[in-house]
Amino acid sequence: MPISSGLNSDLIRVGIILPEDGIKELTLHWAESLDVESSASIPQNSCTLNLSADTDSFSVSQTDQVLTELIITASDQVDSLSSRSGIKVDPVIAGRGFHWEKQIPVYLPGQLTITIEKGNFKLINTLDVEAYVACVATSEMGAEAPDDLLAAQTVVARCWSLALAEAKHLDAGFDVCNDDCCQRYQGTTYLTEHSLKAALDTRGEVLTYENAVIDARYSKNCGGMAEDYDTVWEGGTVPYLTHFWDGPEPLEGLAVDDFQRLWNYMDAYCSSKRFESVDLAGMLGKVDVSGSYYRWEQVVEKQLLLANLKKYHDLSWTKITGLQVGERGASARAKYVYLQGLDTHGHAVEQKLVSEYGIRQMLSESFLYSSAFIVMNSKTLESDDHIALKGVGWGHGVGLCQMGALGMALEGINYRDILSHYYPGTTLENL
Ligand SMILES: [Zn+2]
Ligand SMILES: [Zn+2]
Numbered sequence: 001m002p003i004s005s006g007l008n009s010d011l012i013r014v015g016i017i018l019p020e021d022g023i024k025e026l027t028l029h030w031a032e033s034l035d036v037e038s039s040a041s042i043p044q045n046s047c048t049l050n051l052s053a054d055t056d057s058f059s060v061s062q063t064d065q066v067l068t069e070l071i072i073t074a075s076d077q078v079d080s081l082s083s084r085s086g087i088k089v090d091p092v093i094a095g096r097g098f099h100w101e102k103q104i105p106v107y108l109p110g111q112l113t114i115t116i117e118k119g120n121f122k123l124i125n126t127l128d129v130e131a132y133v134a135c136v137a138t139s140e141m142g143a144e145a146p147d148d149l150l151a152a153q154t155v156v157a158r159c160w161s162l163a164l165a166e167a168k169h170l171d172a173g174f175d176v177c178n179d180d181c182c183q184r185y186q187g188t189t190y191l192t193e194h195s196l197k198a199a200l201d202t203r204g205e206v207l208t209y210e211n212a213v214i215d216a217r218y219s220k221n222c223g224g225m226a227e228d229y230d231t232v233w234e235g236g237t238v239p240y241l242t243h244f245w246d247g248p249e250p251l252e253g254l255a256v257d258d259f260q261r262l263w264n265y266m267d268a269y270c271s272s273k274r275f276e277s278v279d280l281a282g283m284l285g286k287v288d289v290s291g292s293y294y295r296w297e298q299v300v301e302k303q304l305l306l307a308n309l310k311k312y313h314d315l316s317w318t319k320i321t322g323l324q325v326g327e328r329g330a331s332a333r334a335k336y337v338y339l340q341g342l343d344t345h346g347h348a349v350e351q352k353l354v355s356e357y358g359i360r361q362m363l364s365e366s367f368l369y370s371s372a373f374i375v376m377n378s379k380t381l382e383s384d385d386h387i388a389l390k391g392v393g394w395g396h397g398v399g400l401c402q403m404g405a406l407g408m409a410l411e412g413i414n415y416r417d418i419l420s421h422y423y424p425g426t427t428l429e430n431l
Helices: 128-142 147-165 191-202 259-264 280-284 302-313 356-362 402-410 415-423
Strands: 010-016 024-031 048-055 056-059 066-068 069-073 087-096 102-106 111-117 120-128 205-209 295-301 319-325 336-343 348-354 371-377 387-393 429-430
Touching: 010 087, 010 128, 024 205, 048 069, 048 120, 056 319, 111 280, 120 128, 147 191, 147 205, 147 402, 147 415, 205 415, 259 387, 280 371, 280 402, 295 302, 302 336, 302 356, 302 387, 319 371, 402 415, 415 429
Parallel strands: none
Antiparallel strands: 010 120, 024 048, 024 087, 048 056, 056 066, 069 111, 087 102, 111 120, 205 429, 295 387, 319 336, 336 348, 371 387
């Protein structure tokens, strides 16, 4: 029986520059040795195009052409990819919508389709799924990552891309975006021999459940117990995205039953105890090297909460008086929380914050590490000017725990066993 997936092609379309990025000047550059095909004429011996946006067209300074679309292609054969191969595109937004948002140049293999929408550039990169997966695995991991961690991350990135379960961008004409909203993709910019090898070694390998490519969710650190799919997203339970203790010797019961017991659980594969003498940044890419996201404490200023209530809920409150977690999932992640305060008339009001995403967004300047937390100053919260939180994990905690997978790989556990630990009941198959 053929394996079914959400992506009906060997090619994937990645949104690189979106109209909302507001980019009006764009430079393309490539190595002289690169074979480039273009829908517009390129002057001989030229390896650079400078593009300037107009209302619904753009001009090419090297040729004085005015275009509504430019298609330009470089090779995307996964075997021939190398660090910084492809066409350099400058600038591209990284960290879209986050406070660390910045502009960077990226090197893209495959086909670039450049158009104009509302006076701004839009650039879609269409490329072979295997090439995309090789690039994603490096963008998500560090160059020093152990082989089995890279292999596991590569298979997961492939499943995630092929399942296309979230399909957030189909209306905009592409399958995935280039940022954390989907999977971080920066082309060949940070590609290493190592990550390319992981992609080639696991080429075509996917996890399946009932003959379909699985929806392989992953996050940075589960905090000790993996979370159930339906705690974080709607649509019911998913049999292979379920809770379990993320350690060699599972405890009894659920994490949610006893927060202090969870807090004291230091044997998990993702426990900070395992990484005390490990170069985390080298292995996982850009992470907070203190490793404090397995167990963390954070102070949230009430002023920030008032500003966020206005920003995300259009509510004008004058005071925060309380915060309680409603129901929690298995890993102790909050399903919803209640925030109490006073409105501009001095009336007592309450707002229910729903969804893991919404809770983390509201309780932080960018995103709170996770929604698995308790309030430390609940007794004095009415008079304090801040809320003190104590929490576990980083991210939604569903499916593969990237730090746990690192912990397993460092124990010498191979990627097949890592994958069956994080996605119980699934089968590793070749597409
Ligand atoms: Zn996206
Ligand atoms: Zn974990």
